[in-house]
Amino acid sequence: MNRPASSGTVGVSIRNATKHYAGFCALNDVSLEVAPGEFVSVLGPSGSGKTTLLGILGGFVQPSSGSVFLGERDITFAPPHKRDIGIVFQNYALFPHMTVAENVTFPLRARRMPKSEWPAKLKAALEMTELGGFGDRKIHELSGGQRQRVALARAMIFEPRLILMDEPLSALDKQLRETMQIELKHLHRKLAATIIYVTHDQREALTMSDRIAIMNKGRVVQVDAPERLHDHPVDSFVAGFIGEATLLPVSRIDDNSVDLGGTRIVSARPIPHNLKLFLAVHSEKLTVVQDGGDTTANILSGTVSETLYQGESVRIFVDLDHGVRLSLRVPSNHENRSRMKAPGERIAVRLHPDDTIVVPQAP
Amino acid sequence: MSASSTDPSLAHKRGEQRLVLLLLAPSLAVVGCLLIVPLCWLVWQSVRQDGAFTLAHYARFFSDAVYWTTFLQTFRIAFIVTAATVLLGYPIAYVAAGASRRWSIFILAMVILPFWTSVLVRAYAWLILLQRRGLVNSVLTDFGLIQNPLALVNNELGTVIATVHILLPFMVLPLYATMQKIPAELTMAGASLGGTPFYVFTRVFLPLSLPGVVAGMVLVFVLTLGFYITPELLGGGRTYMVSMLVSRNIEVYNEWGAASSISIVLLACVFLVFRLASLIIPFERIMGAR
Ligand SMILES: Nc1ncnc2c1ncn2[C@@H]1O[C@H](COP(=O)(O)OP(=O)(O)OP(=O)(O)O)[C@@H](O)[C@H]1O
Ligand SMILES: [Mg+2]
Numbered sequence: 001m002n003r004p005a006s007s008g009t010v011g012v013s014i015r016n017a018t019k020h021y022a023g024f025c026a027l028n029d030v031s032l033e034v035a036p037g038e039f040v041s042v043l044g045p046s047g048s049g050k051t052t053l054l055g056i057l058g059g060f061v062q063p064s065s066g067s068v069f070l071g072e073r074d075i076t077f078a079p080p081h082k083r084d085i086g087i088v089f090q091n092y093a094l095f096p097h098m099t100v101a102e103n104v105t106f107p108l109r110a111r112r113m114p115k116s117e118w119p120a121k122l123k124a125a126l127e128m129t130e131l132g133g134f135g136d137r138k139i140h141e142l143s144g145g146q147r148q149r150v151a152l153a154r155a156m157i158f159e160p161r162l163i164l165m166d167e168p169l170s171a172l173d174k175q176l177r178e179t180m181q182i183e184l185k186h187l188h189r190k191l192a193a194t195i196i197y198v199t200h201d202q203r204e205a206l207t208m209s210d211r212i213a214i215m216n217k218g219r220v221v222q223v224d225a226p227e228r229l230h231d232h233p234v235d236s237f238v239a240g241f242i243g244e245a246t247l248l249p250v251s252r253i254d255d256n257s258v259d260l261g262g263t264r265i266v267s268a269r270p271i272p273h274n275l276k277l278f279l280a281v282h283s284e285k286l287t288v289v290q291d292g293g294d295t296t297a298n299i300l301s302g303t304v305s306e307t308l309y310q311g312e313s314v315r316i317f318v319d320l321d322h323g324v325r326l327s328l329r330v331p332s333n334h335e336n337r338s339r340m341k342a343p344g345e346r347i348a349v350r351l352h353p354d355d356t357i358v359v360p361q362a363p
Numbered sequence: 364m365s366a367s368s369t370d371p372s373l374a375h376k377r378g379e380q381r382l383v384l385l386l387l388a389p390s391l392a393v394v395g396c397l398l399i400v401p402l403c404w405l406v407w408q409s410v411r412q413d414g415a416f417t418l419a420h421y422a423r424f425f426s427d428a429v430y431w432t433t434f435l436q437t438f439r440i441a442f443i444v445t446a447a448t449v450l451l452g453y454p455i456a457y458v459a460a461g462a463s464r465r466w467s468i469f470i471l472a473m474v475i476l477p478f479w480t481s482v483l484v485r486a487y488a489w490l491i492l493l494q495r496r497g498l499v500n501s502v503l504t505d506f507g508l509i510q511n512p513l514a515l516v517n518n519e520l521g522t523v524i525a526t527v528h529i530l531l532p533f534m535v536l537p538l539y540a541t542m543q544k545i546p547a548e549l550t551m552a553g554a555s556l557g558g559t560p561f562y563v564f565t566r567v568f569l570p571l572s573l574p575g576v577v578a579g580m581v582l583v584f585v586l587t588l589g590f591y592i593t594p595e596l597l598g599g600g601r602t603y604m605v606s607m608l609v610s611r612n613i614e615v616y617n618e619w620g621a622a623s624s625i626s627i628v629l630l631a632c633v634f635l636v637f638r639l640a641s642l643i644i645p646f647e648r649i650m651g652a653r
């Protein structure tokens with residue numbers, strides 16, 4: 001979004017794309033604008049249409065209606081090999097009968113680029129993905145992380161104007177995934193390419209993206225920067241999907257407060273006018289009110305029902321007095337743990353008005 | 364090693380091996396009685412004449428022109444049939460592997476259906492279709508495409524046409540099995556990386572389907588080498604294949620020794636074909652067509 005775009009990079013614009021499969025709507029009037037050089041993640045539950053969206057961009061899926069622009073060029077009906085889009089497939093789709101070098105130079109050969117340019121490009125691509133010295137290996141001789149990097153090197157060696165990635169890290173273990181996330185981020189900066197990145201791991205999306213497009217049931221529900229998604233979800237689906245939030249039904253009192261089972265909760269933001277409203281309580285935003293502390297505003301009280309030690313934090317489940325349950329998370333330091341309430345004890349928690357998020361029900 | 368004799372896992376393993384042997388016994392007996400013993404008898408026959416050891420039956424391969432011309436014709440027919448089944452079978456398998464489930468089942472059913480009628484019936488059917496006054500010739504003359512009927516049968520051509528038809532499933536099935544396992548993402552990746560459909564086919568799909576091609580070729584080639592009924596019925600006496608040489612030697616000349624030596628040489632040829640094919644792809648992959 002705010003990255004300096006190199007001359008080669010272009011933006012992408014998907015306009016009102018719809019895809020029907022025999023009576024089933026996989027993509028419903030989706031529009032998405034991606035700026036040159038931007039890193040946009042597409043995040044959504046399984047079956048929400050993420051791969052279908054990438055298929056339309058890559059040219060493997062024909063939209064039932066709508067159009068796709070790469071920069072100024074309408075590519076809605078261009079065949080895949082004329083699109084200049086580098087794609088990293090979910091399972092890498094490396095050619096098993098070729099070596100690493102042959103895989104990586106495939107785009108150069110397919111595009112009949114001058115042979116004299118191959119060695120330099122291959123060397124640069126392998127070095128960028130830290131695969132120097134692996135050129136002669138066969139694909140089955142590589143680890144998952146190395147395969148992933150080969151797929152990446154192959155997708156960027158021809159300097160595509162846009163790179164698409166479909167859950168490229170989903171097959172890797174947690175440690176490697178986190179390393180690769182950082183590497184991908186660095187690569188994005190080095191290449192200054194436009195990247196559209198599909199994932200259903202929200203932490204991955206939050207760490208890597210300039211903006212995130214949230215999809216649900218074939219629609220793009222919200223496109224925003226990570227912090228905005230977290231703090232300003234458009235509806236209960238996004239609020240429930242991003243972060244660890246409990247959704248509590250509330251009713252509107254006035255422009256900046258709602259009623260939660262008899263308790264008045266004040267928000268720093270205007271309350272929407274919809275019929276059904278939810279209070280989205282992120283578990284890390286709640287603070288425990290110490291005995292004798294200030295109990296004047298936005299206090300929820302109840303009984304501790306369970307505490308779960310989860311390594312770096314402790315999750316506390318609280319049954320509120322009017323019958324709903326929420327959870328909060330406190331860092332598991334000595335001070336917190338020495339004051340920890342046991343199950344059955346009374347507890348009061350405060351939600352700061354700035355952290356009080358009220359959203360309408362998702363359609 | 365002394366410690367291993369007390370290892371209970373080894374004792375267990377030995378027990379399991381005994382059980383496996385017991386389970387295998389019936390099939391081993393069948394293979395032994397119906398394959399190994401007759402084969403030994405065949406070898407024995409091929410080196411005997413009037414109760415004495417002789418290599419005369421094998422010497423005939425060098426002296427008798429009929430022997431090697433027959434082998435030559437058999438191999439030529441096998442090559443032609445193999446080439447024709449590849450050319451016909453590859454597109455069929457390609458379409459079947461790329462089609463939706465319903466269509467691929469339909470296409471494969473059409474390929475396999477003739478399997479369920481006997482080879483004899485199919486050979487006669489081709490005879491009826493291809494003879495001088497047969498369906499093919501009368502249609503062609505009626506439309507004025509030809510003046511005189513073509514010699515489609517009672518020669519090598521007739522044998523090849525019928526054999527190709529009979530053996531086509533042996534080409535299509537291994538090809539289909541191999542092609543079906545080529546992930547669609549690979550061709551999609553090839554296209555997205557800038558390959559035209561033709562380029563992606565020749566550089567990605569075709570090389571990955573080669574094991575199936577080799578498997579199908581070996582099966583068809585080897586089966587053609589031993590074909591009997593089809594050349595007998597459709598060859599018109601002019602197509603002389605190895606199997607017919609064997610049967611003539613027994614039926615006409617009562618020469619069991621000669622017939623045995625021919626069979627042994629044919630068997631050696633088959634082994635050679637498998638050996639050559641296994642240099643290209645491993646033997647298990649030919650049989651499993653993976
Ligand atoms: N070829 C097809 N025919 C019929 N329905 C399809 C086809 N491809 C996808 N769908 C349907 O479209 C919907 C969206 O599929 P898509 O693959 O885009 O989901 P996704 O968001 O990528 O999910 P996941 O996270 O599981 O990969 C799914 O409900 C799927 O069943
Ligand atoms: Mg998907």
